[in-house]
Amino acid sequence: MTGLQKLLNAAAALCGFYALVDGFTTLSPALLLAAGLVVVCGMRLSPALAAALPVVIRPQLDLVISLIAACAVLAALQDGMVGAVWGIAIAAWLHGWLAVEKTMADDADATGFNWVVSLGVPLFFGFWLLFFWEALTIGLGIPTVLLPPPSMIGARLVTSTAILMADFQQTFLKAVLAGYAIGCGSAFVVAILVDRSNFLRRGFLPIGNFISALPIIGVAPIMVMWFGFDWQSKAAVVVVMTFFPMMVNTLSGLSAASAMERDLLDTYAAGYWQTLFKLQLPAAMPFIFNALKINSTLALIGAIVAEFFGTPIVGIGFRISTEVGRMNLDMVWAEIAVAALAGSASYGALSLLERRITFWHPSYRTK
Amino acid sequence: MLRQKLLPVLTIIAAIAVIWYGFTVYLNAPWQLDQYEKSATEWSMTDLVRDTMAHDRPVLPAPHQVVAEIWKTTVKKKVTSKRSLIYHSWITLSSTLLGFVMGTFTGMMLAIFIVENRAMDKSLMPWIIASQTIPILAIAPMIIVVLNAIGLSGLLPKALISTYLSFFPIAVGMVKGLRSPDPMLIDLMRTYNCSRWQLFITLRLPSSIPYLFTSMKIAIAISLVGAIVGELPTGAVAGLGARLLSGSYYGQTIQIWSALLTAATLAALLVIAVNIAAQITQRMMGAPK
Amino acid sequence: MVIKADKLNLDFETNDGVVHALRDLDLEIGAGEFVSLIGPSGCGKTTFLRVIADLETPTGGSIAVNGQPPEQARLARAYGYVFQAPALLSWRTIARNISLPLEIMGLSSGEQQERVERMINLVGLDGFGGKFPWQLSGGMQQRASIARALAFDADLLLMDEPFGALDEIVRDHLNEQLLQLWKKTGKTICFVTHSIPEAVYLSTKIVVMSPRPGRITDVITSDLPDDRPLDIRETPKFLEIAQRVREGLREGHADD
Numbered sequence A: 001m002t003g004l005q006k007l008l009n010a011a012a013a014l015c016g017f018y019a020l021v022d023g024f025t026t027l028s029p030a031l032l033l034a035a036g037l038v039v040v041c042g043m044r045l046s047p048a049l050a051a052a053l054p055v056v057i058r059p060q061l062d063l064v065i066s067l068i069a070a071c072a073v074l075a076a077l078q079d080g081m082v083g084a085v086w087g088i089a090i091a092a093w094l095h096g097w098l099a100v101e102k103t104m105a106d107d108a109d110a111t112g113f114n115w116v117v118s119l120g121v122p123l124f125f126g127f128w129l130l131f132f133w134e135a136l137t138i139g140l141g142i143p144t145v146l147l148p149p150p151s152m153i154g155a156r157l158v159t160s161t162a163i164l165m166a167d168f169q170q171t172f173l174k175a176v177l178a179g180y181a182i183g184c185g186s187a188f189v190v191a192i193l194v195d196r197s198n199f200l201r202r203g204f205l206p207i208g209n210f211i212s213a214l215p216i217i218g219v220a221p222i223m224v225m226w227f228g229f230d231w232q233s234k235a236a237v238v239v240v241m242t243f244f245p246m247m248v249n250t251l252s253g254l255s256a257a258s259a260m261e262r263d264l265l266d267t268y269a270a271g272y273w274q275t276l277f278k279l280q281l282p283a284a285m286p287f288i289f290n291a292l293k294i295n296s297t298l299a300l301i302g303a304i305v306a307e308f309f310g311t312p313i314v315g316i317g318f319r320i321s322t323e324v325g326r327m328n329l330d331m332v333w334a335e336i337a338v339a340a341l342a343g344s345a346s347y348g349a350l351s352l353l354e355r356r357i358t359f360w361h362p363s364y365r366t367k
Numbered sequence B: 001m002l003r004q005k006l007l008p009v010l011t012i013i014a015a016i017a018v019i020w021y022g023f024t025v026y027l028n029a030p031w032q033l034d035q036y037e038k039s040a041t042e043w044s045m046t047d048l049v050r051d052t053m054a055h056d057r058p059v060l061p062a063p064h065q066v067v068a069e070i071w072k073t074t075v076k077k078k079v080t081s082k083r084s085l086i087y088h089s090w091i092t093l094s095s096t097l098l099g100f101v102m103g104t105f106t107g108m109m110l111a112i113f114i115v116e117n118r119a120m121d122k123s124l125m126p127w128i129i130a131s132q133t134i135p136i137l138a139i140a141p142m143i144i145v146v147l148n149a150i151g152l153s154g155l156l157p158k159a160l161i162s163t164y165l166s167f168f169p170i171a172v173g174m175v176k177g178l179r180s181p182d183p184m185l186i187d188l189m190r191t192y193n194c195s196r197w198q199l200f201i202t203l204r205l206p207s208s209i210p211y212l213f214t215s216m217k218i219a220i221a222i223s224l225v226g227a228i229v230g231e232l233p234t235g236a237v238a239g240l241g242a243r244l245l246s247g248s249y250y251g252q253t254i255q256i257w258s259a260l261l262t263a264a265t266l267a268a269l270l271v272i273a274v275n276i277a278a279q280i281t282q283r284m285m286g287a288p289k
Numbered sequence C: 001m002v003i004k005a006d007k008l009n010l011d012f013e014t015n016d017g018v019v020h021a022l023r024d025l026d027l028e029i030g031a032g033e034f035v036s037l038i039g040p041s042g043c044g045k046t047t048f049l050r051v052i053a054d055l056e057t058p059t060g061g062s063i064a065v066n067g068q069p070p071e072q073a074r075l076a077r078a079y080g081y082v083f084q085a086p087a088l089l090s091w092r093t094i095a096r097n098i099s100l101p102l103e104i105m106g107l108s109s110g111e112q113q114e115r116v117e118r119m120i121n122l123v124g125l126d127g128f129g130g131k132f133p134w135q136l137s138g139g140m141q142q143r144a145s146i147a148r149a150l151a152f153d154a155d156l157l158l159m160d161e162p163f164g165a166l167d168e169i170v171r172d173h174l175n176e177q178l179l180q181l182w183k184k185t186g187k188t189i190c191f192v193t194h195s196i197p198e199a200v201y202l203s204t205k206i207v208v209m210s211p212r213p214g215r216i217t218d219v220i221t222s223d224l225p226d227d228r229p230l231d232i233r234e235t236p237k238f239l240e241i242a243q244r245v246r247e248g249l250r251e252g253h254a255d256d
């Protein structure tokens, strides 16, 4: 084991030991078992044991211990979190980290794509995030009007599906998608037109860059005044927000091809459209995807914020602002979860598409 | 040089101004025509143009109306006055800067962990990206309410929104920068048998500086957005965001636009400031000017 | 005359003054000639080639390609150009890179395929057609770029140090192949190189250039036989011509 791994192991064993001593009479059998396991595992630090039983330094062992301990803690949450339970929770987390460290060390020399590392490890981290959220909110008795535990939010997601779907449809399927398509599409066309003239490009690029840095979201009240309360005004905000990043990136992308590549096409006496489709657009793809990804989150934010300034009684932003007023924080978080899922899904889909289309770019090349 | 760079930009700005004036007349005309009809006044085109630019609550104010409003609320008002835009800008600016500093620090720390530890890289990176798909701006009001409830009020809650937004570009850019040294140079350092720490200080950190500054430009702009949105809904009484909100409540379009334009100016100044800092740093690091 | 340059001048305006890249260049290249341009780095070889290809506009004098201004020659697709670097598009496979000019000229896909296969075979890249440029070594990339220039069968070939990145063996092999191709097809070839033996081995005419300002110091007509096995490079005649080229190069350097 490396230094860091030993440290994690020792710290976990200490936490477990503390839990045993502190809560020997009060802890449930499951928790006692977990604490005992953690302490026993601490003995791996003795070189003799590690040498005699190589199996004890397997990452799987740590994974199992961490999950057992985490489950025991979650089961005991309702009875109140005493010091000993915190000890086990922390020990569980340390073992989880240890398992990841070891998996990484095993994987360090491996080449190629590893599902466990690329998907399993982040998901595992997400699990611990939720675990501590749950443990802290319930264990510390945080009022649910401040921060509801994930379990409560999950329950909301299941019971209020109809409302959530309606809001999702109003905000995402109507405002965001329409605004995103119009904003990105028109910016793309404008950039191609502007790129034909050196003069215009020199004017539009700095101005577009400047406007992209502005708090454009501030136009939301104006758009609501102009385009009314329904989704059209939200789409308009999304259009304005996504337009400039897309235009600037497409413009930079269109001039990304190297001078030599342009010369090459010149020697073939290639026409404007041929140069555009065979050289400029493929070379611009990484830039365009960059903008599409930035815009996917901007669009969601734009649509939701615009709903704060007036909306029919449906929509993610509407629901968030009204439910905050009613102190129904679980509903608010359920809406946030829906928005985050939609955002992550769009971002992920765009990233996959980007990987497919710009596979040739140095950041993706596979040997 | 000047003609190459400035002329195109000025041309576009002039074109925007012309279009803006055009829309001012077009958008404000219906109401004005209505007015004429009611009072049965004769009107000519010049009257219409003049009158559409003199509304109190126009659909779209003319640029000069906005500029006049800014002039009135900056130069003509005492800085401490609640109606002074400078006062409101200062409120917004202070939380922007606080958030930016915290965000930059967080982002850099995260980047260092990610580059130095593979487990951190795999665990954190996807979540850092996912963190930005939470429409934080959209829930900023709620967060501020919650933070107020646990006793955090004033500058800090708004600054935390800015922090959340600005740590992301910093972390991503810094990771890229810390990984940017040529593999050949890293191999060279290996031949000197240098420690991880030495490698970090002598090679990785200096190579990351240009990336850091590029990210900081994005981060400071987005910090400002965060601060403004953080001021929007809490019934906040001060700051550019509060001006936007009260403007929209009372249909004071001129006030909205002047707050927007002030925010734009502020953003420009902040980005320029980062730019200057970048140039000074890179000059000190021996970059040609 | 395929190329006729008359008092050709080209100055680059740069931030710190004017660079005389070409000064009073007079040169005539007849149909079917194999002309090498040789000279130290920065003497304007690439620039001259780019003027012929209409990628650069001369600031003085005149130049004609096939009796036309270079622009018309370019629009008539009169030449193939091999750049100093491979310049392959990284999102296209090797085969699709080679077919790029054919696509632009609107050839039928059947013909494209047939020619691409022939070219890949000619430069010895069989089996690599489906690979992407970045999956190939530098030398292989350069061979692909040569194949691309040969693909559309122009009568004039402009080659800017095409073999600079190759190892000696492959270079010899490609030199032989190029010579055979030239003899078989009767193309006119304008070839930039840094290597004296390569220039002498390939050319019917060797143009020696010198820098600052870029100008021609010597034009050597080679009387080596048309049939040139590789070991011709050990014959006294070959060495004699090589010696003359070397002296020309040295002279150019002397007035630095």
Ligand SMILES: Nc1ncnc2c1ncn2[C@@H]1O[C@H](COP(=O)(O)OP(=O)(O)OP(=O)(O)O)[C@@H](O)[C@H]1O
Residues within 6 Å of the ligand: C012, C013, C014, C019, C020, C021, C040, C041, C042, C043, C044, C045, C046, C047, C048, C084, C214
């Ligand atoms: N676009 C340009 N702008 C300014 N100066 C240039 C430009 N292109 C070339 N030069 C200058 O013109 C001169 C000739 O350049 P050129 O590329 O023709 O040299 P070369 O003989 O091909 O050199 P090498 O053998 O290294 O390829 C050099 O001094 C170079 O600095």
Ligand SMILES: [Mg+2]
Residues within 6 Å of the ligand: C045, C046, C047, C084, C160
């Ligand atoms: Mg050259």
